[in-house]
Structure formats: structure tokens, C-alpha cells
Amino acid sequence: MKAWTFGDNLDTDLIAPGRYMKFGIAEIARHCLESVDPSFAVSVRPGDVLVAGQNLGAGSSREQAPEALKHLGVAALVAESFAGLFYRNAINLGLPAVLCPRAKRIRNGDELSLDLEGGTISDLSTGERLDCEPIPAFLMQIIRDGGLVPHLEKRLRCATTS
Amino acid sequence: MKQTLAQKLVARAAGTPGVTPGEIVTCKVDLAMVHDSSGPRRLKPMLERLGAKVWDPSRLVVVTDHYVPGYDEESRKILRIAREWVREAGVERFHDAEGICHVVLPEKGYLRPGMFAVGGDSHSPTGGAFAAYMFGIGATEMLGVVVTGEIWLKVPHTIAMHFDGELAPGVCAKDVMLFLIGRFGLDGGQYQAVEYRGAAIRKLGMQERMTLCNMTAELGGQTGLIASDQTTEEYLGCELEIWDSDPGAGVLAEHRFQAEDIAPHVAAPHSPANSRPVSEFSDKLDLAYIGACTGAKLADLRMAARVLRQKKSRIPLLVAPASRRDQEIAEREGTMRVLLDAGAELLPTSCGMCAGYGERLLADGAVAISTTARNFKGRMGAPSSQVYLASPYTVAASAVAGRITDPREVLP
Numbered sequence: 001m002k003a004w005t006f007g008d009n010l011d012t013d014l015i016a017p018g019r020y021m022k023f024g025i026a027e028i029a030r031h032c033l034e035s036v037d038p039s040f041a042v043s044v045r046p047g048d049v050l051v052a053g054q055n056l057g058a059g060s061s062r063e064q065a066p067e068a069l070k071h072l073g074v075a076a077l078v079a080e081s082f083a084g085l086f087y088r089n090a091i092n093l094g095l096p097a098v099l100c101p102r103a104k105r106i107r108n109g110d111e112l113s114l115d116l117e118g119g120t121i122s123d124l125s126t127g128e129r130l131d132c133e134p135i136p137a138f139l140m141q142i143i144r145d146g147g148l149v150p151h152l153e154k155r156l157r158c159a160t161t162s
Numbered sequence: 163m164k165q166t167l168a169q170k171l172v173a174r175a176a177g178t179p180g181v182t183p184g185e186i187v188t189c190k191v192d193l194a195m196v197h198d199s200s201g202p203r204r205l206k207p208m209l210e211r212l213g214a215k216v217w218d219p220s221r222l223v224v225v226t227d228h229y230v231p232g233y234d235e236e237s238r239k240i241l242r243i244a245r246e247w248v249r250e251a252g253v254e255r256f257h258d259a260e261g262i263c264h265v266v267l268p269e270k271g272y273l274r275p276g277m278f279a280v281g282g283d284s285h286s287p288t289g290g291a292f293a294a295y296m297f298g299i300g301a302t303e304m305l306g307v308v309v310t311g312e313i314w315l316k317v318p319h320t321i322a323m324h325f326d327g328e329l330a331p332g333v334c335a336k337d338v339m340l341f342l343i344g345r346f347g348l349d350g351g352q353y354q355a356v357e358y359r360g361a362a363i364r365k366l367g368m369q370e371r372m373t374l375c376n377m378t379a380e381l382g383g384q385t386g387l388i389a390s391d392q393t394t395e396e397y398l399g400c401e402l403e404i405w406d407s408d409p410g411a412g413v414l415a416e417h418r419f420q421a422e423d424i425a426p427h428v429a430a431p432h433s434p435a436n437s438r439p440v441s442e443f444s445d446k447l448d449l450a451y452i453g454a455c456t457g458a459k460l461a462d463l464r465m466a467a468r469v470l471r472q473k474k475s476r477i478p479l480l481v482a483p484a485s486r487r488d489q490e491i492a493e494r495e496g497t498m499r500v501l502l503d504a505g506a507e508l509l510p511t512s513c514g515m516c517a518g519y520g521e522r523l524l525a526d527g528a529v530a531i532s533t534t535a536r537n538f539k540g541r542m543g544a545p546s547s548q549v550y551l552a553s554p555y556t557v558a559a560s561a562v563a564g565r566i567t568d569p570r571e572v573l574p
Contacts, residue, residue: 009349017540022236061200084353084384085284089300
């Protein structure tokens with residue numbers, strides 16, 4: 001899992017620019033973060049991790065922001081803090097969002113290993129272990145189910161069969 | 163136990179006598195609002211996948227505002243989906259191209275003090291001006307609400323912003339918010355409830371209060387709240403139970419300000435948090451924009467007209483009124499005439515340029531001043547464009563001068 005690092009207040013207009021919002025997620029994802037790092041959308045690989053500073057996902061309610069990252073294969077988001085709406089959106093799409101107070105210790109390109117339930121990130125490039133806030137159990141369940149839609153699907157199915 | 167307004171609203175929705183900040187509760191939703199971008203086009207396929215129906219169509223409001231009027235194949239398709247879906251789903255509260263959702267909602271009288279509401283748009287805290295707990299959620303979370311009628315919430319702490327006195331002439335709610343965001347940052351609200359209090363807030367009309375709660379999104383609060391009072395009742399045209407914080411209820415922080423001390427503020431590119439008093443700016447401009455739920459309500463159009471009366475804009479001035487009703491009133495009373503005589507070009511009532519939608523976007527390198535809420539890089543057009551955020555007074559004064567100007571120098 002390779003780390004892609006960004007700064008504070010990385011906003012949803014940068015992640016999913018408004019002028020592409022009328023299109024489907026593949027087109028939006030192609031322009032993901034292009035104003036900050038044009039190489040991101042072409043070079044990010046499935047399993048990579050986006051690492052940011054404070055207030056990741058500031059701005060809009062558009063869930064195409066975390067959805068575009070997920071579409072590109074980003075496996076998890078790590079930040080010192082998240083904008084609340086973006087955090088909820090990420091979880092609802094089954095994209096783990098991990099609060100890590102010392103996220104800025106991670107360097108661009110570092111190899112990471114994440115333990116979501118245990119609440120630790122291992123930076124394999126530096127050998128450092130960073131503590132994270134464990135994701136609350138009821139949200140972890142949504143992530144494990146693959147997002148809120150499959151989670152609801154399961155809930156409705158179980159309600160009908162019981 | 164003493165409770166804040168936020169706690170009271172959440173407790174009511176959670177069906178318990180009281181709640182504690184930090185506690186996770188499930189709330190029943192009184193009203194859900196979606197627009198054409200976040201709504202039917204995203205909900206419909208997910209509802210079909212689940213084989214589920216809207217829990218209570220009478221509690222759902224659908225507004226088209228992002229892609230109206232349709233300007234290409236994609237936008238027309240998005241609008242068509244919205245129009246067809248409301249019929250299928252049995253949604254009667256459908257408002258097609260009548261204005262921006264956050265302005266239409268109170269116009270139609272859908273918001274009441276004491277309500278718990280969600281909106282599929284980040285500026286949904288606007289509803290908090292009516293002492294309703296309202297916040298923005300994404301489309302998938304909205305699906306959850308639409309199927310179950312419920313949503314989870316971490317009970318917020320309250321951050322109180324207390325303003326004594328009265329705002330000075332030429333200074334308005336937009337300046338208050340740019341001042342606060344400059345002071346506390348984009349995450350100053352910490353995703354908690356921000357409550358605006360004090361004599362200066364009580365003196366504001368409902369649309370100015372809406373601007374405060376609206377830009378709580380940029381301050382990083384989950385919602386912005388203002389206790390209901392006589393002004394709320396007069397706007398809604400009925401006597402209502404008063405919803406307010408108990409005196410002495412615990413808050414995370416209370417910040418006190420003297421309203422007279424606040425100057426007009428301008429936020430430089432590319433963040434609302436880059437805000438400083440207008441006196442520190444004199445940048446040359448290519449374009450002025452008066453638009454959006456934040457900055458083109460009737461109260462905003464009137465502020466711009468006070469500055470622009472018998473003056474001409476030196477640069478292209480675009481005006482996109484926030485709702486059709488507000489535009490009609492502005493036309494009847496002569497406010498629109500003043501703007502048009504000043505050289506304004508009237509754009510459709512829609513979110514438009516504010517969010518990078520529609521045909522009119524900022525060109526490469528364009529420098530604009532805008533009454534909207536966000537100036538993130540590339541939001542309103544080309545990534546190389548530069549957007550300054552300011553109040554309707556300041557945008558109008560700057561349009562006349564062709565550079566950023568303190569409206570207090572030109573207001574009659």
C-alpha cells in the first residue's frame with residue numbers, strides 16, 4: 001500500500017471538480033485532484049492509501065469525492081482530521097477513513113500496512129508505528145459489508161426472512 | 163439538566179428526554195431534502211437495487227436547482243430523471259427550477275422550529291436559522307434516510323458565537339461569517355453545532371440569519387443554529403413554541419464579540435479562511451458575481467442595489483437570484499431595475515457558477531469577486547481563475563470601482 005500525501009483542507013472541489021459532476025464516476029475520477037497533482041489519477045494503484053493533514057474533504061456533500069478515490073482503487077483514507085460530511089460519505093461507500101493524529105509523519109511514497117480494527121498504521125519504509133483512533137464498531141460493520149447499500153440490503157433481507 | 167438548543171432538538175428526534183454530547187443516537191427524520199444533483203439520479207438506482215420505497219413521500223422535498231435550466235444532453239437527462247422519479251415515488255413537494263433548495267425550503271414554509279431535518283447538500287445547515295436541526299449528508303446516506311426514516315448522529319457539543327450590539331452600516335451576515343472563518347479556520351466548527359446568539363443576531367432578519375447558518379458549512383460545523391423568536395414567527399406567519407438553549411447549558415466554547423467591531427471582510431483565493439478586512443485589499447477585478455443561496459436572496463439583492471443605485475458597474479456584473487419568488491419581489495419593488503440599470507446581466511435562478519455548474523464559468527486567469535460561499539481552486543471554473551469572496555455590499559462596490567472596494571466608502 002503506497003502512500004500519496006497531501007496537505008490540510010484538501011477539499012471536495014479538488015477531489016471531484018464541479019464541472020465534471022454531470023458525468024459518471026469514471027469521468028469524474030479521471031479528473032480527481034488534477035489541480036493539485038495531475039499525476040495522481042493516472043498513477044495511483046489499487047490498494048494505495050491517501051494520506052492528508054487536517055480537515056480532509058472540506059466542502060461539498062458530493063459523495064463522488066470519496067467515490068472517485070474508491071473508483072481509482074484507493075483502499076483507505078488516513079488523515080489528522082476529516083470534514084464530518086466527507087467522513088460519513090467515505091464510510092457509507094465502504095471506504096475506510098482512519099483518524100491518525102500523526103499522519104504527517106508519513107512521507108509520499110512510503111509503503112504502509114493498516115490494521116483498522118487494532119488502530120495502527122505501520123510505515124514499512126520508516127519502520128514507524130502510528131496510533132490511530134479505532135473505527136467505531138457499528139461503522140466498521142458498514143465497511144465490512146461493503147458500504148451502506150449492501151449493509152441495508154442485508155438488513156432488509158434479514159428483516160424479511162425473520 | 164440544562165440542555166443546549168442542539169441537545170433539545172436531537173433529544174426530541176431521538177425520542178429521549180435528554181442527550182449527552184458525544185453519545186451516538188438514532189434520530190427520526192422529520193424532513194429530508196434533495197436536489198437534482200444529489201437526489202433522484204443517485205437515489206433511484208440504489209432504491210431499485212434494494213427493492214425499497216421512500217419511507218414517507220410526504221416528508222421528502224425535491225428541488226431542481228443545480229442543472230436548471232438544462233443546457234446540454236447530460237444536464238437535461240439529470241432533470242428528466244428527477245421529474246419522472248418524483249411522480250413514480252409519489253413526492254408532491256417537488257419544486258422545479260423555483261430556486262435554490264436552501265432558499266425554497268423556508269419559502270414554502272416546510273421548516274419549523276423543533277424539526278430534525280437532513281439535506282443532500284452541504285449548505286443544509288441553512289435550515290438551522292429556523293431553530294431546526296438540519297445538516298448535509300451524501301447521497302448514499304440519504305438513501306438510508308429515505309428507506310428507514312432514520313439517521314445516526316453523534317450528539318454534538320455546542321460552540322456559541324455571541325455577538326453583542328449591532329452590526330455597523332454596510333456590514334452584514336456574510337462579513338460575520340468571513341470574519342469567523344478567518345479567525346477559526348475551515349474546521350473551527352469541529353463538526354459540532356455552532357449556535358449564533360446575542361443582541362446583534364436577534365436584530366437580523368431571517369435571510370441574514372440563513373446566511374450565518376449557511377456558511378457554518380465553511381466554518382466546519384455540522385449545523386448552525388439560531389433560537390426561534392418573534393422574527394421567526396413573523397416570517398413563518400404563525401405563533402410557535404420557542405426553541406432556545408437553557409441559560410447556562412454547557413457549551414464547548416463561547417466566543418463573544420462586539421458586532422460594531424466587525425468590518426466588511428474579503429476572503430482571498432483559494433479558501434474562505436483567507437479572510438481579512440476589506441481595507442487590506444485593492445486588487446483589480448475582471449468580473450463580479452452575485453449569486454447562490456449564500457449571496458443572492460432578496461436581502462442580498464437589496465444590499466447590492468443600495469450600493470448600485472444610479473451607478474454603473476465597470477466590469478461584467480452577473481446576477482443569479484437565489485429564488486424565483488425573491489426575484490419577483492425584487493422586480494416588483496424596483497430592486498432588479500437598479501441592478502440592471504447598473505449594467506448587471508441577469509442569469510437563471512440556479513446554483514450556476516457558484517458550484518461550477520451551467521454554461522457560465524470563470525475563464526483561464528479570470529479574477530472575480532463573488533457573494534458565494536467557497537473560492538476553492540477551480541470551483542467556479544478554470545483552476546487558474548482567482549475568486550475573492552465578499553458580501554453583496556462589497557461585491558457591488560467593487561464592481562463599480564473595478565477593484566476591491568470598501569462599501570462604506572460608497573454607500574449613501
